[in-house]
Amino acid sequence: MIRPLTFVCLVAIGTLAHGASAAADAEVEVILNATPREVRVGETFVLEVRANVKGGSLEDLTLADLKKYPELDMISHQTARPMQVSFGFGSGMKVESSLSHQYVMRAVSPGTFEFSPAVAKVDGKTYRSDPLTVVALPSNGAAGAAPDAPAPPREIGEELSGARYDPRAFLRTVVEQEDVYIGQQVDLMIYLYTRVGVSGRSLNPSKPAMDGFWVYDEQITNLQGSVVTVNGVSYRAYVLQKSAAFPQRTGELTIGAPKVAFDIGSMSLFDAPKRIERTGVPVTVNVKPLPKPGPADAVVGKYSVRARLDRGTVRTGNAVTLSVDVTGVGNIQDLRIELPPIAGVRALQPVIRDEQRFYGKALGGTRSWEWILIPETPGGHTIPAIEINYFDPDTQQYGSVSTQTLTFSSTGVATPAQPAVSPMQAPAKREAAVFGPIRMYSALTRGASPIRERTSFAWLLASPPLIFILLTIGVSLTRRRKRRKATTAAVQRALIHEARAALRGNDPRTFYDRIVASITHALVTRTTEPVRGLSNAELRTRLVAAGFDDDLVRRVINELEGADFARFAASGTNTEEMGRCLQRTETMVERIHRVRGKA
């Protein structure tokens, strides 16, 4: 078992040793190349820096002169790092790796650009490429300057106006006319001078404050730079803003300090870019009033004017279009035209259109007016000449241009205009809300508590149910009394009826028993107390207390005693006596029921 393991270890050690010896003999190839090596200004080329390493570890690959030339604009950067592992019987395991940087660059000015060799470090050893030379030839057009960007002065001495100098990057404001008339064009350029590479995407310029100016900015479509030497140092200068500014008031007007921020640094993913911010300096412009004497309505610039009618004859009531175009150099938005009144013609509000453009450096264009004229009376109509007064700052002279007199005629009688859209089809207009009229009379009632909060309301509300409840109770009691009375009377009648039956059946025992029961029932009903078992004296006392008179008491007691006696000695009674007893009992019961209680 030990032998195979020892063998494997020896093989492994031998392999590592062989690998180490292979590293010592690494094959390294460093390449610096440009395709093509000769370009014209504005054209791009690919600068490639590559290191191919076999059997070693690549530590670094640099090109020192990459950012040496500001005349070369770096557009993009790509990095490739392929790796390959191979095994061979003769040489064992070998690692092949390479690192490649490809820079797409553009020459912005002609020249010969010499790049020193690229340097690669492999396992602590340094390897170099051959040097490279790229030649940029002048382009077919103007060399160095972008087509739409005016080039700044190529040489600037110690006196650097409109800028706060910085060795790496600074902003410069250039105003070509610092002493102008009110309304005269001021050309404003803002440049970024830089010795570091600028990424167009990261560039973020801020416009300066321009209070007191009407400003027309020319759009900067792409970032084009030119090489400028400042105090003997080459800079790349980019145009950030190009404007035509027209002062709107006299005195000293200040153009504020511009600002810009942009990123610099490696284009690779692994190196964070660095943010740079720069602020320029404010620039003052002296604005003068227009020289006197001169027309009050004069505008600054130089213009021509043209007027036309779209037809010469029209039916009365139909429209004619009058067009006036004023074309020239200057701020056309300062132009004003008041159409003089025309007898028999109604003029609607004009439509105004502006078309501005640069004539070289000067801003100008055409301002057009269109009036709809409606002749209201037939006949010939004359449009008087329209005059434009201007002040030409170049010649410092006033001038004027005017249209020719125009005429047109209308025929026929005016007909009332028909609405283009019938009222039913007309779009609904927003109606103004109507709120009036106000009320001239008011009772001026003062804050009175609502009825529901008054005490009387609660009583009034509670009264019907309370009355209903009381009424219900009263009626119930009455009914109960009646029902009770009706029951007592029925029992009484039944007892008398049974007594009468016993009389007819000659049954004295039963007869007197019913007689006693009838009187006792009448007494219980009346006194509401039991009377059976009482002695005569007690019965007398109770009946007297219940309001019975003495005669009735005496009769009741006598009748009860007589009935009791006869009940137990029935043989001694006859039918006649029983009949009289029945009559007496009926009379006595009635008297008992009529007895009123003592107060």
Place this chain on the structure above:
Amino acid sequence: MMRVLCVALVTLLAAGVVSAQQPEFRGRALKLADIFAAANVAASRGDHTTAIARYQELIAAGVHDPDVYFNLGTSLAQSEDYPRAIFNYERALTLRPSDSKASANLRNAEKALEETRAETEGEASIQRSSSISDALYQRFTGNGLAYTLLVANFLFFAALAWAWARRSRARGLYALLVSSAVLLLFSALGLAVKSGLLREGPRAVVLEDRVALREGPDPRARVRGEARGGDRGELVDGDRDFVKFRVIGGLEGWAPAISLGRIDSDDATH
């Protein structure tokens, strides 16, 4: 003879009391009438600022009249202060729900406010009451419902007592019982609605264009939402100068009391 003397004495005393009270009452009424007339003249001339001040003076003096609220709402609407106009039309309608002109003006003010807001913000709507009970009793006054309740109450129990006492089963009596019971329930429910028993607090209108609804009665409290001018809701709580306002839509929060108008209040003047 004695009885005649007593009646004469009571009559004399009553006349004396009435005559002693009349001058003050007349003077006050005249003064209020003068203010009302001055306000109307200012409003007729288009001087709505003066008119508004005069109408508010009347309300501050205790006048609680639907016509005064109507005129104040109209002057505010003419001044394009639509939220306050809505507030005053609401108060006029609370006192006189059958006032069709006030209802129309209220709708116009809401529409004008929505259109004005829509022009600047693209879209606008006002949160107004949408409860069935409010809509059902919109045209009834509280006093009218109270009188109806009393009459229905009397009729119902009278008919019931009659039916019970007489043990009557007449159809007419049953019809009277049922109809008076329905009227009794309707008026009782209406009175409950009018007196706010079914609400958690008095009704209110947002008077400012935007009112922040905060989580607490403090201007530094976190804002929970926003109510817009003319929005309706209920005041569910109060704390010093802040009130807790619940918008019809359900949003609830604390707002300065001065930014809201209580419709059901007698003493608030805005």
